[in-house]
Amino acid sequence: MSKQLLKGNVALAEAAIRAGCEAYFGYPITPQTELLEHMARRMIELNRVFLQAESEVAAINMVYGAAVAGTKVMTSSSSPGISLMQEGFSYIAGSNVPVVVIDVMRGGPGLGNIQPSQSDYNQITKSAGHGDFHPIVLAPATVQEAIDLTVLAFDLAETYRTLVIVAADGAIGQMMEPAELPPMRPKREKRPFWALTGAAGRPKNVITSLYLGADNLEALNNQIQDKLALIQGHEVRYDCYRMEDADSVLVAFGTAARVAQTAVDHLRQEGFPVGLLRPITLWPFPERPLRELAQQVDTLLVVEMNAGQMFHDVKEVVGDQAEVYFTGRTGGAIPTPDEIERVVHGLYNYYLDPDYSPVGVLA
Amino acid sequence: MISEKVVYERPVALSVNRTHYCPGCTHGTAHRLVAETIDELNIRERTILVASVGCSVFAYDYFDVDACEAPHGRAPAMATGIKRVSPDNIVFTYQGDGDLASIGIGEAIHAASRGENITIIFINNAVYGMTGGQMAPTSLIGQKTTSSPLGRDPKLSGTPLHIAELMAGLPGVAYSVRRSLHDARHVIQAKKAIRLAFEAQMQHLGFSLVELLSTCPTNWGVAPGEACDWVREEMIPVYPLGDFKVAEPLRARSQRGGQ
Incomplete structure (x- = not known):
């Protein structure tokens, strides 16, 4: 395999196919539509299942159906569509079936716009539907990483029988970058033992999220919480950049982290000892590395393409160990390296001059 | 020498389980007819039930088949997902009128419109059962329910929705009929329709739906016998029994017209 110039949405779709995706159900929404279009052509070509659903609500329930039948199944959407799919997410969580969802995030609230955004952080890491659960949330910062994390998403979904969301944004979905696709995995021949395949030569399999009686439902919840604890213990992923001797660290994911990385390079050239911590798993959140980091550095600046959603998670983990600030843009605007650098300059000025207020520079 | 012959027994496709249905409710009858059909067609080991939300939510406890x-x-969407990946x-x-005709009308119509090769058993008892007798899209004009205490007013809440007729208008539909469960003769006719609906699927003819007029004595506030009378006297005039769409290969064995 060699590198080729790939559009993010196409790369996400093709990566899913090569990871073994057997069925795809989706509904058109910008900025992820090329993903659905690629699936429409390729899945049929490969004699796999593709279906354009009548709505995101129907799409996620078709996905739920294909999941209970024991196939590797995926859907993709963007923020307003993800809101509609939350009903299905909750049922999928309550019945412990593996599902992969790609969310190419756009600006909200409401119809918002189709510009890149990270406005779904809260809705996918915390409130992905009613009840107590979290999907595994993977946040790529490059087209290559979008490919790698999509493959990983299918493996994690199977391993833990859980919902995995790949949280890209409009920029990752729409831009083209050189990237390498993985080889095509062989088709899986056998359905898992728990799947609905017809009760031939075995007792019937039933998949439900309905548990009447507080004890029964609490037992399910305890089992889900145990699984989540296992995931937290084994699946935290993050990346560190130029952390050597850093006394200030930017914390950012996805496209915001790419911009932050450029800002770090510029700031380093100017002599500011700044590093970058980039969560790759938004859930499970990299709590321990962040907590350890907070003991070594003075200041953390969270950079997001939203009004400060991950900021609250960072703040909660770090507590009083270090100062935590936020800067970001909303509405589909991407912060520039320059904007981030100005905020960092302001923070350093603040430490040099206690009368200097950083409030004005924090967007 | 006395010889014995079994003429009536529990279908294999029904689990040995006590149901939670109220006395006089026809869910039990409908379950039995579906289970008998599954037995007769010898498809129990490859059948998958998609239960819905409503009184029949525990149908998966009563049928001895794989189920979700x-x-x-959303049952028709979920069934679509299953059937597409497992066409064999x-x-x-198995859906009630609140589930199919109200919140799930979109999923039902689009599954039908795609000619999805699935079967829907649609229970129409003119009321929301599980939540306590609220008005359904199928409630009759003037019918008093807990959410239409003065009777269903068409100016406020529209008129009864005719699902079997509605589905019949879609080219993807192979079989769409209405039957009733209020007496033995009609139960036998309902059974034949359920069997044809499953055969439509087995012959890959497309979407099949059997609407069954059913009783809800508890929420109608009447005795079981009176509930059967109410189906005959009040529901059937509004919901005529009959075949609204029968694909050609099934026609020779279908019953045409009313009854």
């Missing part, structure tokens, strides 16, 4: 439980109204399985949903 869909979100409210026989997939059916």
Whole structure:
């Protein structure tokens, strides 16, 4: 395999196919539509299942159906569509079936716009539907990483029988970058033992999220919480950049982290000892590395393409160990390296001059 | 020498389980008819039930087949997902009128419109059963329910929705009929329709739906016998029994017209 110039949405779709995706159900929404279009052509070509659903609500329930039948199944959407799919997410969580969802995030609230955004952080890491659960949330910062994390998403979904969301944004979905696709995995021949395949030569399999009686439902919840604890213990992923001797660290994911990385390079050239911590798993959140980091550095600046959603998670983990600030843009605007650098300059000025207020520079 | 012959027994496709249905409710009858059909067609080991939200939510406890439980109204979408990845399985949903005709009308119509090769058993008892007798899209004009205490007013809440007729208008539909469960003769006719609906799927003819006029003595506030009378006297005039769409290969064995 060699590198080729790939559009993010196409790369996400093709990566899913090569990871073994057997069925795809989706509904058109910008900025992820090329993903659905690629699936429409390729899945049929490969004699796999593709279906354009009548709505995101129907799409996620078709996905739920294909999941209970024991196939590797995926859907993709963007923020307003993800809101509609939350009903299905909750049922999928309550019945412990593996599902992969790609969310190419756009600006909200409401119809918002189709510009890149990270406005779904809260809705996918915390409130992905009613009840107590979290999907595994993977946040790529490059087209290559979008490919790698999509493959990983299918493996994690199977391993833990859980919902995995790949949280890209409009920029990752729409831009083209050189990237390498993985080889095509062989088709899986056998359905898992728990799947609905017809009760031939075995007792019937039933998949439900309905548990009447507080004890029964609490037992399910305890089992889900145990699984989540296992995931937290084994699946935290993050990346560190130029952390050597850093006394200030930017914390950012996805496209915001790419911009932050450029800002770090510029700031380093100017002599500011700044590093970058980039969560790759938004859930499970990299709590321990962040907590350890907070003991070594003075200041953390969270950079997001939203009004400060991950900021609250960072703040909660770090507590009083270090100062935590936020800067970001909303509405589909991407912060520039320059904007981030100005905020960092302001923070350093603040430490040099206690009368200097950083409030004005924090967007 | 006395010889014995079994003429009536529990269908194999029904689990040995006590149901939670109220006395006089026809869910039990409908379950039995579906289970008998599954036995007769010898498809139990490849059938998948998609249960819905409503009184029949525990249908998966009563049928001895692989089963799942869909979100409210979404059973046809879930059945679509299953059937598309497992075309050799026989997939059916079992939905009430709140589930199918109200919150799930979109999923039902689009599954039908795609000619999805699934079967829907649609229970129409003119009321929301599980939540306590609220008005359904199928409630009759003037029918008093807990959410239409003065009677259903068409100016406020529209008129009864005719699902079997509605589905019949879609080219993807192979079989769409209405039957009733209020007396033995009609139960036998309902059984024949259910069997044809499953056969439509087995012959890959497309979407099949059997609407069954059913009783809800508890929420109608009447005795079981009176509930059967109410189906005959009040529901059937509004919901005529009959075949609204029968694909050609099934026609020779279908019953045409009313009854």
